[in-house]
Amino acid sequence: MIRPSPFKRTLFFMFFDAILSLGTLFLAYNLRFNFDIEKQYLENFFLVFSILLFLKITAITYFKIYRVSWRFVSLYEAKKLFYAHIFAYGLFVLIFYAFPEAFSPFPRSVLIIDLFLSVFFIGILRMAKRLIVEGRSNINLTKTLLIGVSPFAQTLFKEQNDFYISAIVDDSEMVVDSYFSNMQVNKFEDIEMLVQRDGIKSVIIAKALDQDILKSLYLRLHALNIYDIKIVTLEQKEKRLKKITVEDLLARHPQDLDLETIATFIKEKSILITGAGGSIGSEIARQCKKFGASSLTLVDNSEYNLYQIGEQIENAELKLVSITDKDRLDMVFKEIMPQIVIHAAAYKHVPICEDNQEMAVFNNVLGSKNVIDVSIENGVKKVVVISTDKAVRPTNVMGATKRVTELYANNVDAKETEIVSVRFGNVLGSSGSVIPKFKQQIEEGGPITVTHPDITRYFMLIPEACQLVLQAAAIAKGGELFILDMGEPIKIVDLAKQMVRLYGKEDEVGITFTGLRPGEKLYEELLIDESEKKTQYSSIFIAQPTPYEIGQLNEEIDNLVYG
Template identity: 55%
Template sequence: MNIFAPSPIKRVVFFLLSDSLLIVASLWIAYLFRFGFVIPQEMHEGFIKALILVLPLKIMALYSVNIYRVAWRFMSIYEAVKILKALFISMTIFSLVFFFIMEEGFPRSVVFIDFFISVVFIGGMRFSKRLWMERKKKNFTNKTIIIGANEKASSIVKSFLNGDIEYYPVAILSENNRMVGTLLSNIKVHDLAEIDKIIKHEGIQSVIVAKRYEPKALNELFEKLKDLGVKDIKIVKLLGNKEDGLKDISIEDLLARKPKDLDSAIIKAFIKNKTVLITGAGGSIGSELAKLSAEFGAKKLILVDNSEYNLYQITESLSALPVNIESILQSVVDKAKMALIFDQFRPHVVLHAAAYKHVPLVEKNVQQAILNNVVGTKNCIDVSIEYNVEKFVLISTDKAVRPTNVMGATKRICEIYAMNVDSKMTEIAAVRFGNVLGSSGSVIPKFQQLIAQNRPLCVTHPDITRYFMLIPEACQLVLQAAAIAKGGELFVLDMGRPVKIVDLARKMLKLYDKEDLGIEFTGLRPGEKLFEELLIDEHDMQTKYSSIFVTGSRHYDKALLDVQLQELLHSENPLEVLKVIVPEFNHKAN
């Protein structure tokens, strides 16, 4: 056992002993100052009497303000005020006793001299240790600048002083002219325009962004910092316990397009106190829909997935939320068992996210894709109608627009069935959107894996583009569209401008300081498009939300469709049947 290891008891004992010595020294020095550094013999008795009273008075006063519970590293102006207050109270009591009871033989001016010396000694002892600790930290921590003069910046400085982060802030930068030149947590605020000079002068390698930026502005700042040689860029995030923390700037932060018309109120009114069944609940989209449904007050969540691991993951992640969860390991292909689930739980809302979505895999497993995507969706829609579900929402994709691959064609058939079935009491809607940032199997995790392996990033074509949106925002817009649906709508989310995948690859290489890895072009994969389409044009109707449109969907004879779906299931050449149902299907197999 290390007897020198710090502990609360050892800290209290140490400060009691050191303060006692400082109090004795303070009173003695006060006498020395009063008598020109030669204390008369007749004053010695008065010194002893004063010390007998002043020592316990000061110790008790300091103890009463909890100063002995404060560790070195947490000393601040607040603690300095407490020390001042304690010493002032003890001085007042000391003065009353000596002036009115033991006045004779005691110089009154010593009281005031002793007060100021005590403040310097007791406060100085504590703060000198903290200053020494901070100076020591500067030798092994990363010098950094903070962008944004706000409470978050102040919190980051305090985190450094408390030893919680290894970043030593040397300057704070702000665009607010009123803040420039001021001190924030004792760090000077400079004009953001001076960033080049400060980074070069201080040799800055790390930057913390404490100000909220829109993705476009954040991207511009990122490029500037990288051009200035900054390797480590952190942004402040708000953690669940309301404390500020740091995270690496991510590609999602730089590319995210955050809709400005997210309406939490209408979603809450739609979801609150409802039983919500989610298929594909363990996938990227399904799991986010489950989390949002829980946050917006769903009474019960029925989580359906045919992947044990994915179902386990989403169930665990929701376990702390105040919502009743039923996790069911089940494939949507088995209609009879799906009907049993509906019969037992009677969901009000069904969010159908179950689908095989990976284009190359689906191209090699056409029959399984048809079974899971088409039959699974038909089963869920039919059972929802049978059990009078209030609202059924089909999650669709931009790949269903003039599809060039089997996955897109199967999703287009799902849309056709959803829009043409006799829905009776059930309101059925479909929501179509593009790629979401960071979803399982998507390009970003793939690039991250290649970077971790120090391998070049593989891009199929220099001109290939894709739409991107953050998963939480896309899923919230799905629920928002569902909330305003009346039945029979095919909603399309405005995904903004498409992103060139090669630009995304370059950005990620720069983000990870791996530009030397380079990019390899591998050629388009079977069924892959150069450009995805969302079909937002002048003929589409905008809803009351600028991010949500309603597009047209052609009428299809339901009886004919049922016959063709049977042919699709049993045909030896399912691709030809797909082309009959979806005439615009232009299969690009090579």
């Protein structure tokens, strides 16, 4: 669809505003004199017209009415048009009384008549253009159901889109049966009827919905063979539409995120993040930037990952360092003198760690020990160690290395440094997780490979998990092992089925079971046998750390790494 440029649209309306203004003024004279105008009153007609036209165009421009797309004309724009006319005609009255001889004779009642005629016809011009052009263009647009009355929904009517909103529904009784942008708002119960009546092919969800409602809504739309479903997302502080994903359906949004506590913890602090180029580390870096860290030092052993996160965060110090290189790490700490260290660096993929056990131990155990030791030696105020549910009764090398790291973090002589571990499960959409893998398999035509029909995992969105990590760190006193509430575990096969439904390919993509991989658990746990304690936040718990004699632990780590 060809869209007129703002300049062409402005010229179009200025031209027709001028023609209409000429017509309304002449009609106002005729109405005033009952269509029998005395010649003397027309002598200064064009003077009056010229001044009024200049004032009207100036006022309409000032009120930014020429910037409004003809696809959107509402009561708000009508009010602005009326105010612009009041402004213009008010100025004309001032000019008239300043120079009365120039306009004499002039019947002042003509102004009042012309004011209302001009508002009416100039307003009708805009409405008519919208109706004519939209009526022509909507034939080829996708009929769309709008779910949710919201300020963002209002903007959808203003913009030129490749869809046409043919019906609106909302779950709030406060707005049902009212009118929104000249369309009646229907009940949620009417969705099936509206889809069948209007031949709706796509849906836009323009307001935040409870997770259970969103899932139920998705299933209802799927039953109606509607797969084009979009929701609102916040990107760089601007709301946009995006296609609904499995992350949106599975996401758990913690009810007690304390952003003020996180901000107090982060603001004006010098923060160093290891593994800053990874899924967790990079998101923590973005969160720290958002919450006002005075400086950010991003450490990673991958040049590419470091470059990627560096492009997103201005003025961050980028340090290409392996955590296994203690001397180099110590140099960085002495240069930066961080107040807070967030340790997110680790080899995390279970099969790779199983096939490369020595390197997994070297990186995850020795590297973590290096980070903790260097932090203590350089007087870091607080160290936050990212752990995993795989550390609970580990059956694989990766989980075992993380459990050793937990034990060291909770038992080392920390001196003045507060050290805390935070344990949580899988995050949705992280690199190497099942969701990107399933997406690729679906796009390639399948089949989706799942290791076991009963395998389950915990899931949480990356931003929410990272915010909870920072929140736990903010309330830590040192020595705690925090556990994030991950909700109920999800069957991986159910996740796979849900993703296939999202793509609308139930008849094309199958699921194949490949058997558990070496070291892979059927289900994960977040607790071993530690007694669980509640914090002031329902999403964060404290597990009593396991005491371990640090001398013996150091000896066992040396044997593990160098033996």
